[in-house]
Structures are given as C-alpha cells and as structure tokens.
Amino acid sequence: MKKVIxxxxxxxxxxxVNSKFVELAYSLGFAELxxxxxxxxxxxxxxxxxxYALGWFDEIKLENKFxxxxxxxxxxxxKIIESASS
Known part of the structure; x- marks a missing residue:
C-alpha cells in the first residue's frame, strides 16, 4: 500500500512539474506549429x-515553404481536399 501511494x-x-515547465516555455516564446x-x-x-516545427522558429518562412x-x-x-493546422 505504501508503494502505491x-x-x-x-x-x-x-x-x-511538467505542466509548469510547459507553461513557462510557451510564455518565453516556445511554440509548436x-x-x-x-x-x-x-x-x-x-x-x-x-x-511542422517545435521550438523557436520563423513562422513566415515555414508558411512560405508550405x-x-x-x-x-x-x-x-x-486540388486541396483536406487542410488542417494547429
């Protein structure tokens, strides 16, 4: 029982700890595209x-390549049949 706790x-x-780290990273400009x-x-x-990019990146350059x-x-x-972004 002690091990389970x-x-x-x-x-x-x-x-x-992970949620606070992610929150801090995004507040410093770290992002995912x-x-x-x-x-x-x-x-x-x-x-x-x-x-796809993760971190600090040039969004305009990535958008132009895409x-x-x-x-x-x-x-x-x-012809485009499906498009998704996040």
Missing amino acids: IVLAVVVLGYF KKEAILINSEKMKVKCHS QACINEHEANGY
Whole structure:
C-alpha cells in the first residue's frame, strides 16, 4: 500500500512539474506549429504537403515553404481536399 501511494505521489508531482515547465516555455516564446494539406488530382492520386516545427522558429518562412508546396502541386492539376493546422 505504501508503494502505491509513493508511485501515485510521484506521478502527480511529475504531472505538476511538467505542466509548469510547459507553461513557462510557451510564455518565453516556445511554440509548436503543425500544418498539413492533402491534395488530389483527376487520376485520384494524392499528395501531402506538411510543415511542422517545435521550438523557436520563423513562422513566415515555414508558411512560405508550405504555400510553395501547395502552389507547385496546384499548378500540376491537384486540388486541396483536406487542410488542417494547429
């Protein structure tokens, strides 16, 4: 019983420390960016453009690369069927 209480206390303490660390990191500008788009052409072939970054990054540069991927495939006849970002 004593071991169960110790394990439970360690888990709760770990969760608390992690949540405070994440909160501090985001307040200092640490961020996560995830974007994904799925495109399809008339032959039902699918391609995926994605952009992912974790930490301190140049959001404009990542957005430009992501949009360039989409533009390149749209020029080849693909259409966006699904897009997600967070």
